[in-house]
Amino acid sequence: MLSDSAWSRAAISNLELRSLKGQLIYLGMLAILVLLSIVVIVPFVYAFTSGLKTGREIFSPNFNLLPAQANWDNYVQAWNYFQLPRLFFNTAVMVTGGLIAQIGVSMLAAYSLSRLKPLGGRLIMLAFLVTLMIPGIAYIIPLYVTAARLGLLGSYWGLWLSYGVNAFMIFILKNFFDGLPSELFDAAKVDGANAVQVFVYIALPLTRSMLIVLAILTFVNLWKDFLWPYLVLLRSPELQPISVFLYTMEQRSTTPVNIQMAGYFMAMLPPLLIAIILQRYMQRGLSLGAVKG
Template identity: 30%
Template sequence: MPLDEGVEAEHRSQAKAPLTPGQRARLILAHITVYLAAALFMLPLIYAFFSALKPNGEMFAMPPRLIGSEVRWSNFVEVFKFGPFWTYIFNSLLVAIAGTLVVLIVSSCAGYAFGRLRWKGRDAVFILFLATLMVPAEVLVIPMFQVMQWFNWVDTYQALVLPFAFGAFGTFLMRQFFRGIPYEMEEAARVDGAGPIRTFVLILLPLSKSALAVLSVFTFLSFWNSYLWPLIVTVDYNARGTLPVGLASFSGLTGTRWDLQMAAAIISMIPTTLLVIVLQKHLVKGIAMAGLGGR
């Protein structure tokens, strides 16, 4: 029997071995802990969902009740009549998808340059680049707005996408992942005549699907939930407003429609939830490999 098959057979036999009472108790305790933690995190979402079905006057009723006097599914329909909510959804999808694509391209290229290529001053430049993570985004708002004015990009889609598409987090994540890939694979490609670009495109990128999935989710969520920058750089909210800005529109001088705001918040969670579910397998693998990478 080949060595690999023998190792796999041994692992299968160990997996089928009966659990001892202590192991079974620890396994049950672990499952209970996970289920309790999941239920704890789900409680606010469940309360938000049922609050979206209440009449507006019962949102702050005392004592609090999970279900109101009537269930108003019409709140989810009325959200789209209250304002240009479809426009908010389209703008958020456009900005989040475009920003994610730019970040993936820039971060993978920069991570390859910092993690695999050897050039003078590489580590010093990377440390300086990484130090930008310590600068709060709020500090950069005024300089970035001035730059957008110089380019005449205020109230445009490129102003919503480009300023935050060149951050250091994605580069650091991809660098750590690339440094965890054995150099022998790259050397074998070079022996076959592949240059740095071809090696990057044909060898390293296909091996980086999990890390790219992690970066995609984090970046998409960042653009999707961004509120301060779209609020500042957008002038015509009805045309280029994003979902966080649109959610704030339910509060006005005449009061706040809490029921519609809750319904809109529930709707806004659907795309990100679906994204995490679809990429769940790659997320677990990517976080583990990117976090342990490096030489």
């Protein structure tokens, strides 16, 4: 879908590219894109280099992106001060549990709706889809009240279970199952496999490549989540994931700015690395969503 057919033409033809005018236009466009890339990256670079500066240097009125001297010690301090290993661990626990819940719940539901033909299935699908029309933030208050009354605050369960709700994923997976040839399933049934066996041995293996894409996308999305983990874990600082903890720290303490920045940069690294290393999967995942929107 997003293949890199490097030499295929777009509006500018290959012939025009050989003329002086064509090359000037092309270089102009390239210059704009390079400039924009720099602007996009500056906040990351700034967080990184501010983490290397002294506190006074950061607020020096002279424009300086680079530190006079790199104080790597700030990073060591930030690592210990924010207890980053624990924060990464908490975030990983929150995200992994959420991922399992989301993919597990959605797979089972999608498979049922697509292949097992439950009575009223269309109505149920519609009820799932309706939740897509109302963003979660609009009903965050009653959601919080429900979680409070069920005793789900202050534990990961309040997060994991709620992450099981993703109508979009059910929709995508149902479409996927709908598109599989039914002979695959019929053959297994003739051989005497029951519904669970067909699901485990036929349906699951077929979804593998798609699951990888969905898992990476979900991983990044859950890693980004802030408000709901903040509300659920407000009074359990020892369980808070990284962005919640950094926010609460920032609210109540007087951490030196350079240590803060060093911490923020390290907090941004895991998702950045994932995006760079797994770029193909991520972009394929996005186009899954793009087709419909």
